[in-house]
Amino acid sequence: MSGEHERAAAPRERLDRHRILVAAVAMIDESGLGELSMRSLGRSLGVEAMALYRYVPSRESLLDGVVELVVDEMYADPLMHLLPEDDWQDYVVRLAHGVRRLALRHPQVFPLVATRPPAAPWVRPPLRSLHWIESFLAGLLSHRFTEQQAVDAYQAVSSFLLGHLLLEISAMGVDVVAVEENGTTGQEPDPGAAVGSYPVLLRLAPLLAAGHFADEFDASLANLLHRIAPGAATQG
Amino acid sequence: MSGEHERAAAPRERLDRHRILVAAVAMIDESGLGELSMRSLGRSLGVEAMALYRYVPSRESLLDGVVELVVDEMYADPLMHLLPEDDWQDYVVRLAHGVRRLALRHPQVFPLVATRPPAAPWVRPPLRSLHWIESFLAGLLSHRFTEQQAVDAYQAVSSFLLGHLLLEISAMGVDVVAVEENGTTGQEPDPGAAVGSYPVLLRLAPLLAAGHFADEFDASLANLLHRIAPGAATQG
DNA sequence: ACCTGAACACCGTTCAAGT
DNA sequence: ACCTGAACACCGTTCAAGT
Numbered sequence: 453m454s455g456e457h458e459r460a461a462a463p464r465e466r467l468d469r470h471r472i473l474v475a476a477v478a479m480i481d482e483s484g485l486g487e488l489s490m491r492s493l494g495r496s497l498g499v500e501a502m503a504l505y506r507y508v509p510s511r512e513s514l515l516d517g518v519v520e521l522v523v524d525e526m527y528a529d530p531l532m533h534l535l536p537e538d539d540w541q542d543y544v545v546r547l548a549h550g551v552r553r554l555a556l557r558h559p560q561v562f563p564l565v566a567t568r569p570p571a572a573p574w575v576r577p578p579l580r581s582l583h584w585i586e587s588f589l590a591g592l593l594s595h596r597f598t599e600q601q602a603v604d605a606y607q608a609v610s611s612f613l614l615g616h617l618l619l620e621i622s623a624m625g626v627d628v629v630a631v632e633e634n635g636t637t638g639q640e641p642d643p644g645a646a647v648g649s650y651p652v653l654l655r656l657a658p659l660l661a662a663g664h665f666a667d668e669f670d671a672s673l674a675n676l677l678h679r680i681a682p683g684a685a686t687q688g
Numbered sequence: 689m690s691g692e693h694e695r696a697a698a699p700r701e702r703l704d705r706h707r708i709l710v711a712a713v714a715m716i717d718e719s720g721l722g723e724l725s726m727r728s729l730g731r732s733l734g735v736e737a738m739a740l741y742r743y744v745p746s747r748e749s750l751l752d753g754v755v756e757l758v759v760d761e762m763y764a765d766p767l768m769h770l771l772p773e774d775d776w777q778d779y780v781v782r783l784a785h786g787v788r789r790l791a792l793r794h795p796q797v798f799p800l801v802a803t804r805p806p807a808a809p810w811v812r813p814p815l816r817s818l819h820w821i822e823s824f825l826a827g828l829l830s831h832r833f834t835e836q837q838a839v840d841a842y843q844a845v846s847s848f849l850l851g852h853l854l855l856e857i858s859a860m861g862v863d864v865v866a867v868e869e870n871g872t873t874g875q876e877p878d879p880g881a882a883v884g885s886y887p888v889l890l891r892l893a894p895l896l897a898a899g900h901f902a903d904e905f906d907a908s909l910a911n912l913l914h915r916i917a918p919g920a921a922t923q924g
Numbered sequence: 925a926c927c928t929g930a931a932c933a934c935c936g937t938t939c940a941a942g943t
Numbered sequence: 944a945c946c947t948g949a950a951c952a953c954c955g956t957t958c959a960a961g962t
Contacts, residue, residue: 506927746936
């Protein structure tokens with residue numbers, strides 16, 4: 453009996469910013485953002501909520517830290533780095549799949565990545581790791597992209613990833629149950645929105661719920677690569 | 689002196705679900721989602737918070753209502769309807785611009801449109817007005833689209849709008865101030881993220897902050913139309 | 925140095941009571 | 944029928960106090 457009982461939630465290691473962020477991500481992954489409060493997070497770490505304020509100035513900045521953590525987790529993968537000798541198209545593909553894996557691994561966190569105001573207020577596009585943006589831009593510039601082309605490519609890739617992955621993630625939440633019934637899945641929010649009154653929607657429901665996202669992702673990505681290539685015609 | 693003093697915020701009209709939603713949208717537009725509480729919303733209507741529960745079952749469903757309201761506001765525009773004799777490509781362009789105007793008019797509300805779980809759980813893609821989806825699908829089906837093609841088109845258009853508009857909206861929030869200084873815009877969140885250490889980012893800051901979103905939107909949209917046309921080759 | 929207890933000003937929500 | 948007061952179980956955050 454040397455002191456370690458299995459206590460409420462957490463052992464006696466000292467607190468630390470990284471440990472806090474990891475716990476926060478785990479909590480969001482498990483139960484969604486709604487369940488994450490300073491108090492519940494403290495509890496999961498075996499500590500009172502107030503202790504967290506030594507390491508994190510506010511709940512808002514905690515969420516910023518969460519986004520940073522998952523994005524940098526992906527960036528840590530050496531596959532995600534563009535070396536001068538690399539094929540840039542291959543790099544963009546690796547990067548896109550890396551972000552996709554991130555989104556699928558942390559579907560509850562990803563909307564946060566997409567909607568939080570970024571670290572550098574004047575960059576604004578999402579996927580906010582500055583590391584990431586720097587490496588992307590520098591990489592393309594070393595591959596015959598002009599500055600404008602590199603910025604355009606960055607924005608095109610960002611918005612592609614944002615749109616596709618938010619869509620795919622939101623489709624993940626579907627319970628394919630109870631579509632056949634008659635469109636009434638328990639309680640419809642309000643009678644005006646009853647699905648029964650939208651015949652096409654009802655008929656195409658299985659197709660809409662299915663979605664071959666992986667294929668569509670790759671096909672659209674291939675198309676995107678073609679569009680942003682420095683050789684491509686710039687239409688207005 | 690017939691009874692109307694200029695009171696705290698609102699007159700004596702009886703409450704009603706629509707009035708509540710309109711007030712909620714106004715409040716989010718003005719001060720952001722963070723400022724919207726049942727209590728503050730009640731106050732802005734000259735009523736105690738508890739009165740709202742006669743018309744809205746919960747805060748969550750209030751937010752659903754807000755999304756519905758702004759989406760249907762756009763849908764009310766007759767330009768947004770696809771008639772059998774219309775050119776479908778022209779329709780998709782009108783629709784896309786309609787959604788874009790919506791996003792630019794309510795930039796604080798749009799992320800809600802993008803991230804809220806939709807009314808019909810098995811449809812999932814965002815832009816959640818069932819009216820809207822029904823009309824889109826029915827329209828394309830009457831223009832030689834197969835069911836699968838119509839669904840693909842719906843998902844492609846959705847994710848395009850999502851990605852582009854979230855990006856553009858987030859760029860709207862930029863204060864172009866203080867980029868030249870030295871990259872330190874008051875308080876940097878954490879020293880590791882100091883912008884000074886990312887030279888390319890710093891150099892391209894003006895380009896990143898500018899963004900010719902309207903042009904890019906149209907160019908990408910044109911490309912999208914080409915991709916989803918029923919004649920196009922289906923690559924995997 | 926690191927954590928806690930108590931406190932403050934808020935939340936969303938319920939329900940009996942007022943008009 | 945429609946709204947309110949009081950109450951409950953929560954929040955985020957501050958700060959003096961404990962160890």
